[in-house]
Amino acid sequence: MIFFDKNQKEHKAHLESQLSAVSSLKGNEIVQWRKERLADGMVFFGNRNFVELAGRYVESPEDPDAIERLLVWMGSVRRAYEYERVYLVDAAGEKILVEPVEGGMDREHFKADILSMLPEGKPAFLDFHFCGNENHPKLAVVVPLLHSGEKKAFGALVLKIDPEVYLYPMIKRWPTPSRTAETLLVRREGNGAVFLNSLRFKEDAALKLSVSLEKKDVPATMAVLGKKGEARGIDYRGVRVLADVRAVPDSPWRIVAKMDESEAFEPMARMRTL
Numbered sequence: 001m002i003f004f005d006k007n008q009k010e011h012k013a014h015l016e017s018q019l020s021a022v023s024s025l026k027g028n029e030i031v032q033w034r035k036e037r038l039a040d041g042m043v044f045f046g047n048r049n050f051v052e053l054a055g056r057y058v059e060s061p062e063d064p065d066a067i068e069r070l071l072v073w074m075g076s077v078r079r080a081y082e083y084e085r086v087y088l089v090d091a092a093g094e095k096i097l098v099e100p101v102e103g104g105m106d107r108e109h110f111k112a113d114i115l116s117m118l119p120e121g122k123p124a125f126l127d128f129h130f131c132g133n134e135n136h137p138k139l140a141v142v143v144p145l146l147h148s149g150e151k152k153a154f155g156a157l158v159l160k161i162d163p164e165v166y167l168y169p170m171i172k173r174w175p176t177p178s179r180t181a182e183t184l185l186v187r188r189e190g191n192g193a194v195f196l197n198s199l200r201f202k203e204d205a206a207l208k209l210s211v212s213l214e215k216k217d218v219p220a221t222m223a224v225l226g227k228k229g230e231a232r233g234i235d236y237r238g239v240r241v242l243a244d245v246r247a248v249p250d251s252p253w254r255i256v257a258k259m260d261e262s263e264a265f266e267p268m269a270r271m272r273t274l
Contacts, residue, residue, distance in 0.1 A: 012242075015264050016230050019244035022175065023257035026183050029170055030248050030255070034125065037161065040081055041123030041143040044073075044157050054145050057097060058090045058155050067097065074099035074157075082165050084138070087158040089114060095155075106132030110158075117142045118153040127187070127252060128163070128196050128207055137196070137207045139163060163206075168197050180241075180260035187252045188213075188224040195220065196253065201237055209236060219243040223254035232261070 044050050050073055056066040074086040078099060088097040093111035109131050117124055126140040139161040144153035161167070174181045185196040192210040199205045211218050213225065217233040223245035231243040235258060243258035 012265075015242055015259070016244070018176075019242065019257045019259065020229070022181075022183060023244040023246050023255050025175075026171060026257065027246055027248050027255050030167075030185075030253070031250065033167060033170070034251060037081075037141050037159070038123050038125070040077060040159060041141045041157070043077075045123050045143050045145075048148065051145050051147065054088055054157070055147060055154060057088065058095055061095045061097075070097060071099050071101075077159070081159075083159045084162040084165075085160040087114075087160065088155065089158060090155040091115065091118065091153060114140070114142055114156060114158055118144045118156055120144065121146075121151070121153075125251075126158075130207065137163060139167075163197070171197055172200075178259060178263065180263045181258065183255060183257045184220070185248070185253050185255055186220045186224055187254065193218070193220040193224045193254075195236070199236065205236075211236065219245050219256050219258055220254075223247075223256050231256075235260075 053066055053069055053073075056063055057070055060066065070088060074088065074097075077083065078086045086099045087110070089095065089110050093107060093115050096107070096110065113126060113129065117126060120142075121144060123141055123143045126142050128137040128139055131138050141159040141161070143157040143159070145155045145157060146153050171183050171185060174183070180200070182200040184199060186193045187196060188194075189210065191213050193213060194207060194210040195205045197206050199209075202209060211220050213221050215221055215234075216225070219231045219233050219235065219241065222231050222233065228246045229244060231245050233241065233243070235241045240261045241258040242261055242264045243256055245254060245256050247254055
């Protein structure tokens, strides 16, 4: 029995170390991804030629030369970095140039969400959100456009991100074969922890599934309430899990790496029956 107890403790310590390594790795990858997206925005934010050209378009939206040159710039960054769409919008949310031109747009989304970020004064993330009639969350990098020497933006460049292209697949990857392990992102909204990505056992969960913060035995709520490190509790399916939770630096997000206890301790259960 002493030998079994020792093995059980060692096995649990190994699992906790693995979960910690996964959540740390994913957190670092997300931080790097966010930095790269903001760096894309900074390329335009600091480019006086682009800003002056954008200013020409806002002042004269029928200028064919300005439109053509802007669409070349916007198309090149969209293709190079796999953005879903790239928008140029004026400070009233009325004059909108989009690349590619196909597809609709929600003008109220620009007025309510995009323009509210212009006072930031630098490229910033528009967090996970639904846009218009779309059923899947999007992100965006919003780049305020300012004439030299001015503090008030005359418009913005918007780099629209589909998280299904890179972010979600990166989060979902698990380093070893597993039936139940997964990583997920959450953020706090009011009195709840909202899931930000599709889940292994609930694909259509992003921004649609939340857990009350009163359920303090759920790792997702532990994460948004500030816990860091090893956690055991009940997941969104009502299943007992072993988890590691932590913050994603420089973001409102929290990451949870977890595995069902039934799988985690299966080797020890088999040993007990021998």
